[in-house]
Amino acid sequence: MEREPARLLIALDFDGTLAALKRDPAAVRLSASRRSLLARLGRSPGVRVLVVSGRPQAFLRRALAGAGAALSGEHGWVLEGIGPEWRHPRLRARARQPPALAAAARRAVRGLKGGRDEPKTAAVAVHWRRAPAVIRDPSALRRVLAGIRPRGWRLAGGKRVWEFRPADAWGKGEAIALAARRLRARVVFIGDDETDEEAFRSLGRRARTVKVGGGATRARERVRGVSGVDALLRRLARV
Ligand SMILES: [Mg+2]
Structure with a gap:
């Protein structure tokens, strides 16, 4: 029926x-x-x-x-x-980036106590809700991550998270x-x-x-x- x-x-x-x-x-x-x-x-x-x-x-x-x-x-x-x-028709193409991007993010936040990356299929989240130094000054982490952002990707903020996402609309x-x-x-x-x-x-x-x-x-x-x-x-x- x-x-x-x-x-x-x-x-x-x-x-x-x-x-x-x-x-x-x-x-x-x-x-x-x-x-x-x-x-x-x-x-x-x-x-x-x-x-x-x-x-x-x-x-x-x-x-x-x-x-x-x-x-x-x-x-x-x-x-x-x-x-x-x-x-999304470009999901597979976009999914090629996150493993390398997650590794780069992990290197970038090494030494950042409590920072944690979460690779997804077509995104990489960097959580900092357990990182006291970032909670005091979130902009420093943002600058570091902005420095490793690949072309065609954007860095977006959320609640105690920075996330790399495809720039596709x-x-x-x-x-x-x-x-x-x-x-x-x-x-x-x-x-x-x-x-x-x-x-x-x-x-x-x-x-x-x-x-x-x-x-x-x-x-x-x-x-x-x-x-x-x-x-x-x-x-x-x-x-
Ligand atoms: Mg929510």
């Missing part, structure tokens, strides 16, 4: 939106209650849930197991669960728009960090955009924190 087309696409970031940030990014988990809330939302008629994140797709598959959500990892360069599985917002076109659905997008700001901007007035937490934002609405996201999801589940 054909599934009824979704009318509403609820897209959410993962870290800082569905799960509280941790000092160690590998320790971030989805709580059991939020997992069942997502599953309940996804079973609502006309609703589809999409988690869109900078994390590798394999991490999202493990972290969101049982949540019934479609998944878009690598900052929207991969989309699974809404129509045919999709990869494709990110979370474009992946959400692709999923929405496939579903012919309206969009709610909820996120907390710099990449989400890019998506708030690119989605513009086509979407209901919700910023999690404080700080300047292009989103049209705001909730207070991960608990505020729960309350919003519960309201959406009733609609």
Whole structure:
């Protein structure tokens, strides 16, 4: 039987939106209650849930197991669960760079206590939430990393992370728009960090955009924190 087309696409970031940030990014988990809330939302008629994140797709598959959500990892360069599985056409070409870039980043942050690189398929994140010297002065690390940035790549900031990403004009917002076109659905997008700001901007007035937490934002609405996201999801589940 054909599934009824979704009318509403609820897209959410993962870290800082569905799960509280941790000092160690590998320790971030989805709580059991939020997992069942997502599953309940996804079973609502006309609703589809999409988690869109900078994390590798394999991490999202493990972290969101049982949540019934479609998944878009690598900052929207991969989309699974809404129509045919999709990869950005340049993903394979861009995936050649990260091993060497991660090694260069590791050399660059050697001696930086608590700094940690996280290679992804088409990105390399350098986390510094456990590096007191960088917390005192983030600009020095930025300068060092800017010095090893390859052509065609950009260095973007986030919450206590610098990340090398392809300079291609494709990110979370474009992946959400692709999923929405496939579903012919309206969009709610909820996120907390710099990449989400890019998506708030690119989605513009086509979407209901919700910023999690404080700080300047292009989103049209705001909730207070991960608990505020729960309350919003519960309201959406009733609609
Ligand atoms: Mg986030």
